[in-house]
Amino acid sequence: MKTSFFQFLKDIFKELFSNKINFVFMFLALTISLVTLNTIYSLGLSAKKQVMDYLANLQFGKDAMFIVAGGGRIIGLTTTRRDTLKLEDVEEIKKLDFVKLASPISIGTLEVSYKGVAEKLKVEGVLPNYVFANNWYPKVGRFINEKDLKTMAKVCVVGADIPKKFNIKNILGEKIKIAGQYFKVIGVLESKPFFGHHRWDKRIFIPLTTAQRRVFNKDYIEGVKLLFRKGTDIKIAEKKIKEILRKRHKLFGIEPDDFRIITPELAISIFTKTMRTINVFLLAIALISLTISGVIIMNLMYANIEEKAPVIALRIALGADPRKIIKHYLIMSFFIAIISGIVGWILSIFLMQIISFFTPLKTFFSWKVFIFSLSFATFTSITFTLMPAIRASKIEPAILLKTL
Amino acid sequence: MVKKLVILKNITKTYYTGKVAYQVLKGISLEVEEGEFLAIMGASGSGKSTLLNIIGLLDKPDSGIYIFDGQEVNQLTKKELAYLRNRKIGFVFQAFYLVPWATALENVLLPLLYRGKINKEDEKKAVELLKRLRLEKRINAKPNELSGGEQQRVAIARALITNPKLLLADEPTGNLDSKSSQEVMNIFKELNENGITIIMVTHDPEIADFAKKIKIIKDGTFIKE
Numbered sequence A: 001m002k003t004s005f006f007q008f009l010k011d012i013f014k015e016l017f018s019n020k021i022n023f024v025f026m027f028l029a030l031t032i033s034l035v036t037l038n039t040i041y042s043l044g045l046s047a048k049k050q051v052m053d054y055l056a057n058l059q060f061g062k063d064a065m066f067i068v069a070g071g072g073r074i075i076g077l078t079t080t081r082r083d084t085l086k087l088e089d090v091e092e093i094k095k096l097d098f099v100k101l102a103s104p105i106s107i108g109t110l111e112v113s114y115k116g117v118a119e120k121l122k123v124e125g126v127l128p129n130y131v132f133a134n135n136w137y138p139k140v141g142r143f144i145n146e147k148d149l150k151t152m153a154k155v156c157v158v159g160a161d162i163p164k165k166f167n168i169k170n171i172l173g174e175k176i177k178i179a180g181q182y183f184k185v186i187g188v189l190e191s192k193p194f195f196g197h198h199r200w201d202k203r204i205f206i207p208l209t210t211a212q213r214r215v216f217n218k219d220y221i222e223g224v225k226l227l228f229r230k231g232t233d234i235k236i237a238e239k240k241i242k243e244i245l246r247k248r249h250k251l252f253g254i255e256p257d258d259f260r261i262i263t264p265e266l267a268i269s270i271f272t273k274t275m276r277t278i279n280v281f282l283l284a285i286a287l288i289s290l291t292i293s294g295v296i297i298m299n300l301m302y303a304n305i306e307e308k309a310p311v312i313a314l315r316i317a318l319g320a321d322p323r324k325i326i327k328h329y330l331i332m333s334f335f336i337a338i339i340s341g342i343v344g345w346i347l348s349i350f351l352m353q354i355i356s357f358f359t360p361l362k363t364f365f366s367w368k369v370f371i372f373s374l375s376f377a378t379f380t381s382i383t384f385t386l387m388p389a390i391r392a393s394k395i396e397p398a399i400l401l402k403t404l
Numbered sequence B: 001m002v003k004k005l006v007i008l009k010n011i012t013k014t015y016y017t018g019k020v021a022y023q024v025l026k027g028i029s030l031e032v033e034e035g036e037f038l039a040i041m042g043a044s045g046s047g048k049s050t051l052l053n054i055i056g057l058l059d060k061p062d063s064g065i066y067i068f069d070g071q072e073v074n075q076l077t078k079k080e081l082a083y084l085r086n087r088k089i090g091f092v093f094q095a096f097y098l099v100p101w102a103t104a105l106e107n108v109l110l111p112l113l114y115r116g117k118i119n120k121e122d123e124k125k126a127v128e129l130l131k132r133l134r135l136e137k138r139i140n141a142k143p144n145e146l147s148g149g150e151q152q153r154v155a156i157a158r159a160l161i162t163n164p165k166l167l168l169a170d171e172p173t174g175n176l177d178s179k180s181s182q183e184v185m186n187i188f189k190e191l192n193e194n195g196i197t198i199i200m201v202t203h204d205p206e207i208a209d210f211a212k213k214i215k216i217i218k219d220g221t222f223i224k225e
């Protein structure tokens, strides 16, 4: 059995290489569209990974969740009240045994000024645990502590861009004006990578109590970040928290939630939504190019079969049944697919390198792209060889005895 | 009693070119016994190749009965016909039809490729056959490196590798010079003496003389002898 299969393959390869131009064009047609397709695919994977890394950097990995006040749409205007999320709700949620940490936030955009320079900036009232909740620590000075909280101290910790923004050399101990009141700067945070609109380094943090009583004058909060214990089922957690909040906010029946629960998955899906729209478009282009490659392969296969008709007729005359002939050409197309799949994959890696050189996207290695490349190559090549292969199997061996 | 290998009864075959019908075979009947060496002659276009295609299970008649080696073959599928050809029939063509990218040895082994097994024995046998046909120095040569006579001898080796009961040859010497032709015919004669049944088409009377029996086609039937 072994020898015969080996001879069978040998026969296929020799036939394939007997017309090198034909082979090279089939190979090129497939490889070019595979390079495009692979690159698009790995760019998508790379972007997704970057978003994940970004979220992980914010302690928004697997075991985290964000609850935002106000129901309705994920992005855009809320359709419900947004003043119902309270610190008491947070206390209640903290009692759940899988909740490791809860970090409430009261946020607003306020005028911040220093020596005549003024700017509207995001100011967040937070608890000392904010640093752990977001994996974000002071570079110099310290963060807000329990004492600041108790005394409703007028102190603030600023993002890494703030000193430059207000042109302050030694910011520690300086007083900056937030909404008309002076706050002493006690710390500067490390720089955080930003993504989209979230300019973390331009934020200012003050004690939550100070924010609620002395700045915003409100008893509700805008959101709370939760960290869970390892292995928490996020679906169950989401369900339990939802129950608690709905009960506490007296929402029954079909009344909509007046809060939104943002899971890392949801966050990623928001981030990648735009990406996906672009991808769908590029994918369509790539698929069209694959179809074109397929048609080219089909035509070249037809040409090959026409050219080799006497040999095919001979094989049939000598006892190859129709299925064996079909198998012969499908194996041939599979071989082309493997070669193109591998070469297309390698070239796409190089292309990624070049792209990463000119764009913020990082190169990204994944065997997924390899599998993707091979499957698409195989699918295209085999699909478009099927018809020519069937035609080959129908060649009449009787043509061998026709006068030349 | 000698067994009949080929029995044709009232075979007809019509070709259509566009709407014009042309009946090439008009009720051919033929019986060939095992061990026979039959030459079929006739003018060009008289239907010799058409008949040989039918005998070789490469084509089907429009009507009539064909019993090959005791089996009615009219209703067989393509796969069953392929199997019978592979096991029982050897072909030698005027144009040789060697696979251009395969060596002489690989060409000889080709029919075994479709049986699912080629072992060392088979390879030894192929080499033996090539030796018997005085091609021992050309075993690894490609067809384009061989002379016409050599190519035809490779083709004969290929036809013999399966130990066929029936050897069919359509103008086997048509593309050969007279020396090579003589050589090929001597091989045929020897094969026939060793028991292989041969049906050969030719329009060369000298070649036909090597056969034990000659039949002539005219107007779609055999001329009565």
Ligand SMILES: Nc1ncnc2c1ncn2[C@@H]1O[C@H](COP(=O)(O)OP(=O)(O)OP(=O)(O)O)[C@@H](O)[C@H]1O
Pocket (backbone or CB within 6 Å): A401, A402, A403, B015, B016, B017, B024, B042, B043, B044, B045, B046, B047, B048, B049, B050, B051, B203
């Ligand atoms: N597939 C076909 N379609 C139409 N006509 C055909 C076909 N095959 C053969 N013919 C015609 O049938 C007739 C017989 O052809 P065939 O090849 O059997 O003749 P032949 O006796 O072998 O001739 P030659 O000595 O030239 O080889 C010829 O007129 C030929 O043109």
Ligand SMILES: [Mg+2]
Pocket (backbone or CB within 6 Å): A401, A402, A403, B048, B049, B050, B170
């Ligand atoms: Mg003929």
